[in-house]
Amino acid sequence: QVQLVESGGGLVQAGGSLRLSCAASGRPFSSYGMGWFRQAPGKERESVAAISWSGGNTYYADSVKGRFTISRDNAKNTVALQMNSLKPEDTAVYYCAASRFRSIMTTRSAYAYWGQGTQVTVSS
Numbered sequence: 001q002v003q004l005v006e007s008g009g010g011l012v013q014a015g016g017s018l019r020l021s022c023a024a025s026g027r028p029f030s031s032y033g034m035g036w037f038r039q040a041p042g043k044e045r046e047s048v049a050a051i052s053w054s055g056g057n058t059y060y061a062d063s064v065k066g067r068f069t070i071s072r073d074n075a076k077n078t079v080a081l082q083m084n085s086l087k088p089e090d091t092a093v094y095y096c097a098a099s100r101f102r103s104i105m106t107t108r109s110a111y112a113y114w115g116q117g118t119q120v121t122v123s124s
Contacts (some may be wrong), residue, residue, distance in 0.1 A: 002026040002098045002113040009118030016122070020081040022096030022115055027102060029077040030054070034097035035111060036070060036081045038092035038120075045095070045108060049081060053102035064090075071102055086122045093117040 008020040020036070034052040044049060049070035050059040058070055067086075074080040097111035105111065 004096045004113055004115035006096045006115040006118040009120045011121045014088055014122055014124050015081050016083045017088050018120060020094055022079045024077045030074040033102055033104055034072060034079040035097045037095045037097060040092040047106040050104045050106055054106050059104045059106055088122045088124045091122050092120060094120050
């Protein structure tokens with residue numbers, strides 16, 4: 001069992017930055033890959049970024065590539081999502097998730113544990 005708690009969401013103007021954090025507890029943190037997903041009103045939940053168990057491999061959705069950075073600290077059991085150059089279309093609830101696997105996974109079904117979500121709102 002893994003418990004995930006996100007923090008760091010909020011309201012920011014277009015072009016601004018936010019840093020989301022996710023604290024994990026339960027199973028040994030380095031035994032699974034992590035991901036960030038987001039869900040905007042009326043839309044499907046989509047993968048934003050993912051990171052392997054060691055942090056050595058990362059994935060980014062095309063829509064955020066070059067603007068977002070995912071990182072993890074296995075000593076502190078945390079994963080972060082640094083979001084720069086934010087756009088109004090980035091507005092969504094962002095979820096931290098723990099994968100069933102150690103490698104990068106981008107599909108929802110690969111993730112067994114989810115945080116409660118944190119709202120990110122980007123104003124134009």
